[in-house]
Amino acid sequence: MRFSKYMLIIMTVCVVFAAAGCGGPSTSGSDTPADPQGKVKLVFWSHQEDGIVNAYKKLIAKYQDTHPDVTIEYQTFPYDVYNQKLKASFSARQPPDIAEFFGTWVPEYSKNNLLVEIPDSENVKKAYYDAPLGGYMRDNKLYGLPLEYNIENGGMLIHPQMLKQQGFDQPPSTWNELVDYAQKLTVREGDVIKVKGFDFVSTDNITFTFLSLILQQGASFWGEGGHVNFNTPEARQAMSALVSLVAEDKVTDLTAFGGELDTSDHFFRGNSAMTYRGPWTISAGINNYKVSDFEYVPVPSFTDSPPVFAAESGWGLAVAKQSKQQEAALDFIQFISEKDNLEAWNTDTFTVPAKKEIAEDPAFQSSNPYMKTSLAVLPLGQWIGPVADRDYFFKQVNDNFQLMVSGQLNVEAGLANIEKAINDSQDQHK
Template identity: 80%
Template sequence: MRIPKFMLMLAVVCMVFVATGCTGSSKSGDDTNANAQGKVKLVLWSHQEDQIVNAYKEIISKYEALHPETTIEYQTFPYDVYNQKLKASFSAATPPDVAEMFGTWVPNYSRNDLLVEIPDSETVKQAYYEAPLGGYLRDGKLYGLPLEYNIENGGMLIHPQMLKEQGYDQPPSTWAELVEYAKKLTVKNGNALQVKGFDFVSSDNITFTFLSLILQQNASFWGENEHVNFSTSEAEKAMSALVSLIADDQVADLTTFGGELDTSDYFFRGNSAMTYRGPWTIAAGLNNYKVNDFEYVPVPSFTDNPPSFAAESGWGLTVAKQSKQQEAALDFIRFFSEKENLESWNTETFTVPAKKEIAEDPEYLKNNPYMKTPLEVLSLGQWIGPVADRDYFFKQVNDHFQLMVTGRLSVKEGLAKIEQAINDNQDQHKR
């Protein structure tokens, strides 16, 4: 079939737009974002996850109904490509007006003056917990508003019936009890683990648990010049405890590490009695597996100190400095962050509130009873710190953890290698 010349030209233009990521562009102030009648169009990007997307759409519809002069074009991308998509759009000066960002990503953009400062930062930040704010702060000023408290620590999934069958009427209350329970709850089939007593082996939890055990000894894992410090007795004691759970106690193993299924999937299938995982996994049990014979309970502290932990700043909303609709974009994220709206978003997405007034609202706990455990420890969390490359940081801990568990490295050797690799990477990002 013969194609008219103007159609060929149009196709070429479209290809260029796709290649440069211009579909979400807010670069110019022309008809793309505002027309002669004073109409405003905002472009909003987020990652794809059914509950999150639905929750966004509800608030977008509510905002548009209250602001008929504004339309919001909402675009979503798979998580595994979203970060690169954002980087490309900012590099090409064609970012969305409003970008959902993970807190660990934000410093790279704020340092390079690519994000709009949130007005009245000093007052606004008082409304949030410390840990979710960390990634959005630069020189004491906010460059985005967190939507969630990205907590992976403090709580674990348990099967009460499995505990009762072993004579335990209550969850463990000390670290020693946790290890004791885990040993007794483990079920072996030959050399294979049929039921893991205490599963913490996921790409996030190995790192977060390791860091929390350091903090619970009243120690720090940061040194000078944004370098980590794992050459301490506290770090060695923490890592030794985790390695021992697999190498010596054999209450978990490495077989599911890095697989397609999450450790919570195995829990809901009955393959572990206790699983250390964030509260976001509760939704999978209720919605995907249709089970409710589980509880979400506190994980005991490693010491007599409170169960302190490190947390990344989670998902939040930022405004691009290249946007020609900055005021409208800021108005939208302020609207999104109002108590009623953000509380509905947290409830629907099963995320822990970053905002104190929501977390402390009795009505929120009434509507989300499984959140009792995480809500009780939010004040104990602290920002993970200035991690330059999140994926690299976690990969070093995870890879060397496996080498320590299998005896190819001692704990001291493994920690030294982790420290050196991460600090070299931190330095590279300063250049």
């Protein structure tokens, strides 16, 4: 989950919309009328990440140049307190006029009638891919505009020279080839893996890969009443394949799982030959590690069917229902979402476009060669679905995956644990 480029942070849990323990009332523009001279003041909040903040500042300045009657007060917060801050502000009835949301958060707000519906949402949503829209939709209405396609699957980092040393001139084109390559690319010293052949063991990718392998078999992981269903042959086959990569094929391990460094960091340090990770990691290699001799290539499908994948809605903008400047606030987020402006935001933040006309623009594609793989598979993404508690959902998959890999649980028992825990959580959030 790309919250702040290559930085993953565990979010402080706070009861939705409960003011107690979530900080005091916040300063916002929702109760601030236009000044006597007709100037409109909008308060806009986002999380802190250098690329994203700088991209917003450029567009704010551009908007104010053409809208001299509008002043935008832009405030940013560290990610690990931002979601909590949003909840407290809405609970205290003092939200910002405009807020940046991660798509997974939006349903809790839209179902409580706290966000403004996007005008003409039936037509507006046609401009976007399905996966990034999912979290912003409710009852077929749109309650925000996604800025990015939060894609963790579909592509992987490879070291071409490592493949060539084993006689592989091309990336793997089938799942069986992927496993074969991974086994031959793995370098060991005794029982210790020095170079992982294929690393997918990250907080997000275990879950996303598991769900995607189910989809690639033509199955679903959702049952009735908002419950997941992992008691299927497809779910068992998907999880068995992932467990085998660690427990039997031994092409990766759990030694770095949950550590301070991301799997992409280990890749750029030369500790893995192929790493399944989202395209946002590319910037880490180029900017932090100054590595250029790598490629970002497609991950083969688990089956003969196209490599469909599960994805969640990423960062986007929404307007608070309590804002007294709804019209101006909506105009601003619509301005951000215009092609030229949003394309600049995607370019500056190195994010994958949620809007079709940008992703399919030859000029954008040619200026972002590393994104070629991700841009090609965007139509294959499917929204992950109505996950009530994102962190809890992923934790159940990850925790039980570790137990299955270590032999403490078999696949059937592990999946049963995951299903029960997630469904109990889904029921609690109804």
